[in-house]
Amino acid sequence: GQQLNQSPQSMFIQEGEDVSMNCTSSSIFNTWLWYKQDPGEGPVLLIALYKAGELTSNGRLTAQFGITRKDSFLNISASIPSDVGIYFCAGQGAGGTSYGKLTFGQGTILTVHP
Amino acid sequence: NAGVTQTPKFRVLKTGQSMTLLCAQDMNHEYMYWYRQDPGMGLRLIHYSVGEGTTAKGEVPDGYNVSRLKKQNFLLGLESAAPSQTSVYFCASSYSDRGEPQHFGDGTRLSIL
Numbered sequence: 001g002q003q004l005n006q007s008p009q010s011m012f013i014q015e016g017e018d019v020s021m022n023c024t025s026s027s028i029f030n031t032w033l034w035y036k037q038d039p040g041e042g043p044v045l046l047i048a049l050y051k052a053g054e055l056t057s058n059g060r061l062t063a064q065f066g067i068t069r070k071d072s073f074l075n076i077s078a079s080i081p082s083d084v085g086i087y088f089c090a091g092q093g094a095g096g097t098s099y100g101k102l103t104f105g106q107g108t109i110l111t112v113h114p
Numbered sequence: 115n116a117g118v119t120q121t122p123k124f125r126v127l128k129t130g131q132s133m134t135l136l137c138a139q140d141m142n143h144e145y146m147y148w149y150r151q152d153p154g155m156g157l158r159l160i161h162y163s164v165g166e167g168t169t170a171k172g173e174v175p176d177g178y179n180v181s182r183l184k185k186q187n188f189l190l191g192l193e194s195a196a197p198s199q200t201s202v203y204f205c206a207s208s209y210s211d212r213g214e215p216q217h218f219g220d221g222t223r224l225s226i227l
Contacts, residue, residue, distance in 0.1 A: 042218030104156035
């Protein structure tokens, strides 16, 4: 089946630093999604990417859909303590046979020291 | 502003017991999904449904059954719980499969002793 490799697995940074994480796949996806999960809660959508090469920002977050459609990255600028959590990438295939199913990366655990 | 609601939030079972996890969404979404989350493995799809009365297997369906009798509800059943099914279970829903993001509930933490 499809697999996503997300890196790094964990990051320990100081408040104010920038963060970068990425996902690579052996298969092509039509949509890339980035989610954040806080302790005891479900994943919450941060950014959705729909076109190869697309670069999208959401406040301090920026994500890009790789031109090969097999990778994506997420950058967080000027990190703050509330950025702590687990970040997941997810790829979604085309409609029809895939039925919108998501394939998730393993997650990046982010810790921000004040 | 409920979105996706999962019940119960926590449960402890003994090996061999059965139980049902309930997922309810109030967004009139057609598609619903059940995932399990284990450390270092992200979320893995157990079963999904593309509409009322339909269900299909996901990546890790063994040991689970599902039903979608009403559009807003998606039930996940464990007929004979095993320790390997100790996990956090998440339900999600989406309007369509055309690039629509999935919306998640807050999860059910299930421990099998």
